[in-house]
Amino acid sequence: MPLRTTASYNALIAGYFRNHLPDAALGLFHRMPSRDLGSYNALIAGLSLRRHTLPDAAAALASIPLPPSVVSFTSLLRGYVRHGLLADAIRLFHQMPERNHVTYTVLLGGFLDAGRVNEARKLFDEMPDKDVVARTAMLSGYCQAGRITEARALFDEMPKRNVVSWTAMISGYAQNGKVILARKLFEVMPDRNEVSWTAMLVGYIQAGHVEDAEDLFNAMPDHPVAACNAMMVGFGQHGMVDAAKAMFERMCARDDGTWSAMIKVYEQNEFLMEALSTFREMLCRGIRPNYTSFISILTVCAALATADYGRELHAAMLRCSFDTDVFAVSALITMYIKCGNLDKAKRVFNMFEPKDVVMWNSMITGYAQHGLGEEALGIFDDLRLARMAPDGITYIGVLTACSYTGKVKEGREIFNSMGMNSSIRLGAAHYSCMVDLLGRAGLVDEALDLINNMPVEPDAIIWGALMGACRMHKNAEIAEVAAKKLLELEPGSAGPYVLLSHIYTSTGRWEDASDMRKFISSRNLNKSPGCSWIEYNKMVHLFTSGDVLSHPEHAIILNMLEELDGLLMESGYSADGSFVLHDVDEEQKAQSLRYHSERQAVAYGLLKVPAGMPIRVMKNLRVCGDCHSAIKLITKITSREIILRDANRFHHFKDGLCSCRDYW
């Protein structure tokens, strides 16, 4: 048996740590015949990889029987930086007996990751001998902060540049929307590696130039996995799912990023089932999901509202220690919200520190979607107490909450306060929230006034909000104004015609209504198909409007639907026929109200979901008004609780009432 050197043991220890086998590494460390400083350094570096073993790394450093070297200290410093413990890193840096250029560069990276660019620059200036690595780190720090002029100045000042510095500068231009400048540098750089090619490729993809990206991809000497992954994402962003899938299938060397890119492509293009099955296939092949694939799959879960699967994912995330990442936890919160589990969402939210603005927004928007105005405003107050700066999306959430709960006074105050806050740019989305708020509250004239005086061009969403308000408050005159504008902006869509005919009907203008109906049926207008689904027994059961027969258990579903009809009739319910018309845009070929997809899903839920458990139904479009009334009554007759998530919001039905208070 060959004699093993201490150095080879040390290398093996480092390898075990890198491959997520800390126990094997520790075992070997304790078993090895003799240890040198390199062994202790490997141990410290390994224990610094995971956040929860950082204290062990610090203890190991303190207990080395030999005098520690710069490398020993720097390994722990790297651990602190990696896990965002910048205060500890700074403290350690100052305690260190000596520092080399690596030490400086590690801490520099810490400042840059935290966005503390000016402090990074201060440290950089204090650095005795600045090597090309430190310069490049500083340069890319400026680029990430969007300070491209300073980055370029640093680049021009550099005494020596290597391919990494060139690539950093190219990437900086590319990420800051200067793809032409990036290309110019790319053309003149002395030598390129595959990272340079990939950086340029990503520049094109982020600028939305898929064709240029494809040309560059074809010109590349070889195709690194990162470039293929980026290309897939680029295809996905342009709806080219087939191209992305072809790339995925052609690739022989896939990494975890490839899998998460494929899942992301499916998720983004609403191929939700494909996203789920791809994630499952990845697990089957024994590939550890990285946190990005968790994020994508949580987003899929949120869209499908598969609560049980979502809970499983949460458990898996905890096992992988991904619950420390803001992005992943935000996705988790949104998943719980969209699955209707607000308590759990709030608990996850409360536990996570430090929260970023997106996380606050997730929570505020979540409450708004559930029609919980008080709670949304409460979180908004907490946000301000925490001295967190709200952004434009925060206000969309808060205004939506006010709108859904009729808080006109609060909404007006908040809207006006936005104008004072110079860091918030008032966009069309904010105006549409406000138009919606005023319109729902019956202040249709004021809403029209607001539109006429707004500084940005009103879009289809704004006119649509006004139109909806007109229908709610039976204002045919303003509805016609809004419809005309809507038809200019979106000539192919059926929505405005349908709304208009509905308003004519409800205001007694029968002839106009009839003309409108004829017009709608004579033209082939865009109608999106309505569908609803329900998660049962780890499966998603999908129902489409007017088509009961495609479900394998259609016989019992039909029975249930008929039974429900009988019960509804007995309690004096009569179908509101006016919604048949309204539903032309919502339900493709709606033949009968009771075949609406949400009604089928509710029937299936009543059959399958155990008594005492709420029935959770999802719908891709806005809930039909007649179904809304029927479901209210169903909860009273059957003493069941039904939670329906439609395209806009949640409806919690219980004891014959809905949480939206019929205001939606």
Place this chain on the structure above:
DNA sequence: CACCACCAAC
């Protein structure tokens, strides 16, 4: 120790 990919809210 620096350059490329996979990443949350509307």
